[in-house]
Amino acid sequence: MFRKVWTMVKRVTIRDVAREAGVSIALVSFVMNRDHRRADGSVAYRVSDETVARITEIAERLNYHPNSAASSLRSGRTRTIGVVVSDIANRFFSDIVRYIENVAYSAGYTVLCASTDEQADKLESMLSVLTNKGVDGLIIATCSGGADAVSRVVDSGLPVVLLDRDIAGLDVSRVMLDNVRAGAMGVGKLYANGYRRIELVSYDMGISSIGEREEGYRRAMREVGLQRFARIHRTTYGNVGDSVTRIVSDAVGRGVEAMIFPTNTLSLYALQAVNALGLKIPNDMAMICFDDNEVFDLYNPTIARIGQSVEMLGVRSFELLREKIECADTPSSTYIVEPQFIDGLSSAPRLTDKKHTTK
């Protein structure tokens, strides 16, 4: 049965090309790889133009395609990278992966995807699958409890870029949002529009982005003298729906004027809660959401949110990874994406007859 398959897909090898061209397989190999070598800057180009032309012509005519397993086995490189996120069906990550894919393919790399569902054991198993596959590097959005598994991969010497979520103390490149500023930004906008009792709905998940956004919120509340109103609600990932509704309902009952939902998933549950409770936004409660989703502009009223450039997150994380892969001495670097406030009626200036004091 296998023999049948074998003969069907019988590949043209480098040997066939070499024979046809009357040169050695080494020369064919050299010609086929000249682009990569040039990109690396590692090897000088040394074959005459006519030889190159003849060999490439013959390769094309014979329909030669290098066997990448053989190439990988010999060279130790696969030109494949792994991208590990919490869930590729999560719009935030699927957008990023799309940009990574774009730049990776045009750089001659191929992308293996994996989702962790925010579970450390899945992260670990994904990392082991991908490293066994021999990926040249990894872009990782870690999850709570994932630090050890990621550290082990980093220690093995494999190039890693941390995306969106940090792990302290690792010598790796990083691409993340300025989360503290993003958290503070929500407070700033709401404050400027007359809201004072501003609360935050967050996760109890131990990932840096969440923690930093909370920190930004806290600091900003302090800075405008509202620390007495500061309150952070924490929901559990995977069980968010009901608790968000409960939290929002309770908050509105207590006279909370505005709430911030610092991830796209929380934001969607927040809108669901608003609908379920029949709240008038922003009169019953103002809100600022996070990330991007088409619903924010389609909803009535439009939803103000703090966005981050998924394009930059994707493109930069690939670029930083590529540098590490193609030049082992590249020092680690960090790229910080600035949050962008996208206005919406959900945080429109507060309508009120009584004046608020700042104090």
Add this chain to the structure above:
Amino acid sequence: MFRKVWTMVKRVTIRDVAREAGVSIALVSFVMNRDHRRADGSVAYRVSDETVARITEIAERLNYHPNSAASSLRSGRTRTIGVVVSDIANRFFSDIVRYIENVAYSAGYTVLCASTDEQADKLESMLSVLTNKGVDGLIIATCSGGADAVSRVVDSGLPVVLLDRDIAGLDVSRVMLDNVRAGAMGVGKLYANGYRRIELVSYDMGISSIGEREEGYRRAMREVGLQRFARIHRTTYGNVGDSVTRIVSDAVGRGVEAMIFPTNTLSLYALQAVNALGLKIPNDMAMICFDDNEVFDLYNPTIARIGQSVEMLGVRSFELLREKIECADTPSSTYIVEPQFIDGLSSAPRLTDKKHTTK
């Protein structure tokens, strides 16, 4: 520089395990692959339990991980599949890819993603990249003009499953929606709720799913005696926004009572148009959308739509592919997903004082 990397990631090889265990490398190989062999049913299990235990224990202790490049080179299999869709950032496809990923990983396969942006030349280049990588099989949502490139891959003997979009005349497995029925379903629901002047907004793109949904619409209109109202508008992919708004505006002006938007992308643009035009749904115009998106339930009014099980699309396409990969003689089969109507207020019974005649 490379030597440095080499020593850092110096792998434990099968030879080290064999030496440590005092057996041949062949036996180690056999033990390491026993699971896959069992799944194939192709080779009988023949090593004593104690030997297996000893070897696996040693492999674990030495932290042995098989080199998959070597394994692929020798065996001709990579345990990697390629998934080609139009855009992985499109919710419909990212959902499907997520399910494929789930089942693929648990079956020991890894997933390479690629997006075509509905461009045949990108499809072709993606297919060539993925086949060069030596994927064991491909799940393909083709695009307009992609038939030739896909046919060539199929002819090469590589297992292929067509997802969501058909190409006639190919001996491959298929997983698709019952598109004709889905198109008809929209008409049926609207008709039952009193709407008569029902039009369809579609693409001018040559993919089967679109064409079949149009066909279903046309047939259903004929069957309920409304062919005189049947009208299909075609927008151009990549330039949909403005034209949808124009089409909707014009339709409402002509007294059209309901419109069907037969893809998720068209649906989102439709909602944008409705907002831009300030239409009251369903009074100014009823609407039925397609696929799933959180906005449909969050929008006011809620949006009725025709959904398809992305889980089934993903899981089945992997299963059919796997069968083909692991048993070359498996005949092609087709799995049809039934459309599901999910109700919403956007197609609520028509409020009107004048009675409509069916004729």
Add this chain to the structure above:
DNA sequence: CTGAAAGCGCTTACAG
């Protein structure tokens, strides 16, 4: 500027 040769780490008949 070009070639001969070693070898990457496995899997797979085949022989015992």
Add this chain to the structure above:
DNA sequence: CTGAAAGCGCTTACAG
């Protein structure tokens, strides 16, 4: 039940 040996198709020093 187990081992010796060939070889998958490349890349890479090295020699000329």
